Amino acid sequence: MAKKKLKVRASGKKGYAVIKAILFHPMDTGLRKSKETGEIIPAHYIQEVTVKHQDAEVMTINMGIAVSKNPYLSVEIDGAAKGDKISIAWLDNLGESAATEVTVS
Amino acid sequence: MNNQRRSFLRKSMASSLVAVSVASGLLTPSHVLAAWPKAAFDSTKVDDAMKMLLGSEKFEETNQIKLRTPDIAENGSVVPVTVKTKITGVETISVFALENARPLAISAEMSATARPVLATRIKLGKTSKVVAVVRANGKLYGTTKTVKVTLGGCGG
Numbered sequence: 001m002a003k004k005k006l007k008v009r010a011s012g013k014k015g016y017a018v019i020k021a022i023l024f025h026p027m028d029t030g031l032r033k034s035k036e037t038g039e040i041i042p043a044h045y046i047q048e049v050t051v052k053h054q055d056a057e058v059m060t061i062n063m064g065i066a067v068s069k070n071p072y073l074s075v076e077i078d079g080a081a082k083g084d085k086i087s088i089a090w091l092d093n094l095g096e097s098a099a100t101e102v103t104v105s
Numbered sequence: 106m107n108n109q110r111r112s113f114l115r116k117s118m119a120s121s122l123v124a125v126s127v128a129s130g131l132l133t134p135s136h137v138l139a140a141w142p143k144a145a146f147d148s149t150k151v152d153d154a155m156k157m158l159l160g161s162e163k164f165e166e167t168n169q170i171k172l173r174t175p176d177i178a179e180n181g182s183v184v185p186v187t188v189k190t191k192i193t194g195v196e197t198i199s200v201f202a203l204e205n206a207r208p209l210a211i212s213a214e215m216s217a218t219a220r221p222v223l224a225t226r227i228k229l230g231k232t233s234k235v236v237a238v239v240r241a242n243g244k245l246y247g248t249t250k251t252v253k254v255t256l257g258g259c260g261g
Contacts, residue, residue, distance in 0.1 A: 016220060029228075031206055047141045051219075059219045064146040066202055066210035068183045068226040075213070076220035 005098035010086045012104045017080035019051065021073045023090050023098075029065040045093055046071060052087045053077050080104055146209050151201055154209040155238065158199060164238050164245035167192075172237040172248050178229060181254040186210075187224040188237040190246075195221035197240045204233035229254045 008021045030043025049061040058077050082104050089099035145158035152162040173187040188198050199212035210227045232254045238247040
């Protein structure tokens with residue numbers, strides 16, 4: 001099985017839901033040199049994360065190279081209640097992507 | 106560093122988006138990421154990045170935005186940042202790290218149902234001012250905080 005690429009948890013509060021996600025990604029900046037070979041490690045980072053609530057897009061988060069490795073995100077969605085569908089997807093600069101869906105608990 | 110090459114890169118970035126994608130051959134096909142504001146993220150100057158992303162580099166200082174970061178970050182590669190605001194009608198929340206090689210760290214476009222809260226972790230090359238800029242109802246608001254870094258997060 002492929003390595004897990006993102007982990008999402010959505011917990012319902014009164015009138016809104018808190019979404020917490022960890023996206024597993026190296027987030028290489030393209031500015032850093034490898035310690036062993038001295039060569040520049042090519043840039044490889046997530047550029048876009050979309051968050052959807054019941055198939056409606058709630059937000060698009062654009063990331064640059066300054067976001068830490070294995071980015072952590074926490075956002076809140078108004079009106080999301082228990083049992084609602086939340087989906088999160090990311091896309092990186094090399095065209096790789098991953099997506100997952102959770103229900104608000 | 107080769108200065109001519111630097112200035113060439115910067116100029117071509119400023120002149121047009123097309124030039125950018127040509128100049129950096131490593132790009133993924135641009136149509137896939139049409140929405141991603143590449144010029145702003147590639148910009149090495151805060152003012153340029155803000156202008157390209159938000160339309161202006163000027164923002165109103167406000168205490169309506171809560172920017173939570175540690176005062177001293179031991180490890181610059183993982184600096185927790187939380188932006189929270191009471192301002193209504195928030196369209197975007199962006200975070201800039203002024204001393205980073207690429208100041209723009211993250212920018213979230215919010216729809217009406219998104220609460221104006223964003224928490225993430227960013228890298229800081231060295232001790233730096235961190236600016237959170239919120240665009241709401243077409244106006245820019247911002248707040249600044251200095252984070253002291255004892256170990257950089259962007260070096261080798």
